Amino acid sequence: xxxxxxxxxGYIGSHTAVELQNKGYEVLILDNLSNSTADVADKIGLITxxxxxxENVDLCDKASLHGYFRKNKDIEAVIHFAAFKAVGESVExxxxxxxxxxxxxxxxxxxxxxxxxxxxxxxxSCTVYGEADKLPVSEESPVKxxxxxxxxxxxIGEQMLTDISKVNDFxxxxxxxxxPAGAHDSSLIGELPxxxxxxxVPYITQTAIxxxxxxxxxxxxxxxxxxxxxxxxxxxVDLAKAHISALERMLSKKSEEKSEIFNLGTGRxxxxxxxxxxxxxxxGIKVNYRIGPRRSGDVVSIYSDTERANKILxxxxxxxxxxxxxxxxxxxxxxx
Ligand code: NAD
Ligand code: UFG
Numbered sequence: 001x002x003x004x005x006x007x008x009x010g011y012i013g014s015h016t017a018v019e020l021q022n023k024g025y026e027v028l029i030l031d032n033l034s035n036s037t038a039d040v041a042d043k044i045g046l047i048t049x050x051x052x053x054x055e056n057v058d059l060c061d062k063a064s065l066h067g068y069f070r071k072n073k074d075i076e077a078v079i080h081f082a083a084f085k086a087v088g089e090s091v092e093x094x095x096x097x098x099x100x101x102x103x104x105x106x107x108x109x110x111x112x113x114x115x116x117x118x119x120x121x122x123x124x125s126c127t128v129y130g131e132a133d134k135l136p137v138s139e140e141s142p143v144k145x146x147x148x149x150x151x152x153x154x155x156i157g158e159q160m161l162t163d164i165s166k167v168n169d170f171x172x173x174x175x176x177x178x179x180p181a182g183a184h185d186s187s188l189i190g191e192l193p194x195x196x197x198x199x200x201v202p203y204i205t206q207t208a209i210x211x212x213x214x215x216x217x218x219x220x221x222x223x224x225x226x227x228x229x230x231x232x233x234x235x236x237v238d239l240a241k242a243h244i245s246a247l248e249r250m251l252s253k254k255s256e257e258k259s260e261i262f263n264l265g266t267g268r269x270x271x272x273x274x275x276x277x278x279x280x281x282x283x284g285i286k287v288n289y290r291i292g293p294r295r296s297g298d299v300v301s302i303y304s305d306t307e308r309a310n311k312i313l314x315x316x317x318x319x320x321x322x323x324x325x326x327x328x329x330x331x332x333x334x335x336x
Contacts, residue, residue, distance in 0.1 A: 002026045002074050003247070004117075006059060006108065007081030008052070009036035011191040012123065012180060014044055015240035016079060018189070021048040023244055028072060031082060032058035034100075035194060043188040059104030069111045077119035077251060078112060079243055080105065083153065086198055087127070087297065090150035101153035109164060118169055121246050124158055124176045126232070126263065127151040131299045135269070136232075138305035139176075139261045147297050158261075165258035172258070173246040178232035178265035178304050180239050182324035183331035190331030191236075200275060201233070201324070205332035208285045215287055217272050219294035224301055228272035232265035232303035235319035235327070239264055245313040265304025266317040275321065282325040 003020055007013040008029030014036075017027045021044065029041060029052050038054060045051030057068050059082055069075075083101040084090070090097040112120065128151065129137045130144030146152035161172040181201040183190030193202045196212075207215045220227035242264050249255055270278070276287050310316050 001076045001251075002028060002072075004028045004030060004072070004075045004078045005052075005081065006030050006078065007083065009033065009038065009040035009054070010081055012177075012236060012239060013079070013081040014040050014189045015184060015236045016081070016243045017044050017052055018047050018184065019237075019240045019244050021050055021052065027052035028075065029054045030057045030059075030068060032056060035084070036192065040189060047184065047186050047188055059107050060100060062107050065107050065111055069115050075115070075117050077121070077247055078108065078117060079121040079247065080108060081123050083123065085150065087148045087150050088198060090148050090153075091297075094149035097149045097153055101150075102156050105157050105160065109160060113164070113168065113170070119171050119247075119250050120161065121173045121175060121243055121250070122157060122161055124154045124174050125151070126176050126178045126265070126302055126304065128155050128158065128176060129302065132302055135301060136267060136303050136305040137263065139263055139308055162259045170258065171250050171255060172260075173250050173255070174259065174261045175242065175246060176261065176263050177239060178234050178263070178302070180236045181233045182235040182237065182319065182327040184237060185327060187327075187330045187334040190328070190335070192335070200272060201328050202332075204276060204279050204287055205328050207289070208279070208283070208287055208329070209332050209336055211336070213288065215276070215289040216292035217276075217289055218292055218298060220273070220291045221294070222300050224271055226271050226273045229298055230269040230271050230301035230303065232267070232269055233275065233321060233324055234264060234266050234317050235324050238266075238317040238319055242309065242313060242315045245315040249313060262309045262313060263304040263306065264309060264317075265306060267304055267306040269301060269303035270321055275325075278321045279325040279329070282322045283329050285329075
């Protein structure tokens with residue numbers, strides 16, 4: 001069965017492509033390499049024994065995308081990862097984010113409808129909940145006004161899918177990721193942050209290896225046990241496996257609604273300091289850090305209610321923070 005993975009040479013897409021191939025699916029990857037490299041497809045081949053079909057196509061290039069769908073028939077479903085994802089950058093360059101994430105997705109959905117491809121799994125984010133009133137957050141928690149253009153593009157994507165499902169024979173699964181971390185056990189694929197990382201875990205590993213001098217902890221005066229922000233870190237391989245569960249539920253027509261939403265987290269919240277400590281314990285390496293001011297736009301605490309994904313998808317995150325730290329560190333050493 002052919003599955004198209006947009007953004008498949010990226011961080012989460014590449015790990016998902018591996019899990020798909022391990023399950024016997026035929027994977028087609030479409031990516032414009034704006035935040036990844038073509039050799040990731042070779043690495044997926046090394047891990048799984050089969051290189052997926054890869055094409056450099058930009059979702060915003062309507063003509064190329066049309067040509068791609070004309071050429072590639074019998075696609076059963078799409079897993080849509082391709083997007084820009086840096087929150088801060090989206091505040092600086094909002095139009096770039098709306099163009100890429102919204103226009104790209106509109107073009108994709110248009111081609112899917114024209115080619116009678118009726119199944120999509122969509123990468124959303126817990127950022128849609130903003131500062132939640134109640135923790136843990138369940139899928140019923142209200143979606144708050146987006147705090148960044150990036151967050152808004154995720155909300156628009158969700159809304160487009162639910163609207164389209166109402167009037168078409170079209171099925172979608174919206175997956176709201178919490179904080180992905182870690183890398184594949186082979187250390188052949190992982191996250192490739194370009195420039196200075198925004199995210200905590202790549203910043204920790206780059207500091208530990210000496211690429212960055214010091215990690216700044218963004219505030220320790222929050223209303224949390226140790227004063228630092230709390231997030232739900234989830235291993236990227238666990239996250240990848242959830243896509244297979246979501247896809248199979250949709251393809252086997254078990255979904256109760258034409259558009260379903262699932263949170264993907266572990267249900268555990270860890271503070272910034274706990275993550276630093278977990279890294280030090282897992283690797284035996286001290287991280288040079290200092291306490292800095294709060295970062296604007298950060299929510300204080302968020303972690304997931306996992307019941308719906310556990311019960312309905314039959315999926316549960318298996319790996320712990322220590323494994324996330326170890327695999328991220330092995331990956332950092334491999335790419336250094
Ligand atoms: P990533 O940047 O590693 O992967 C995205 C891939 O999409 C890249 O390979 C990039 O080259 C490609 N791409 C971007 N725009 C494209 C376009 N117009 N046409 C074709 N390809 C394009 O990011 P990731 O961490 O793997 O994230 C995947 C998805 O998950 C994104 O939609 C992101 O918003 C979402 N998400 C990520 C996180 C996170 O923290 N990593 C959290 C929540 C949601
Ligand atoms: N942090 C630091 N120092 C750093 C980097 C981060 O203290 O150098 C802190 C942040 O202030 C925050 C925590 O570490 O308290 C996690 O920050 P990240 O930037 O790693 O992750 P976010 O929770 O801000 O956001 C991430 C992705 C978003 C996505 C969201 C939810 O960047 O795209 O998870 O999935 F929407």
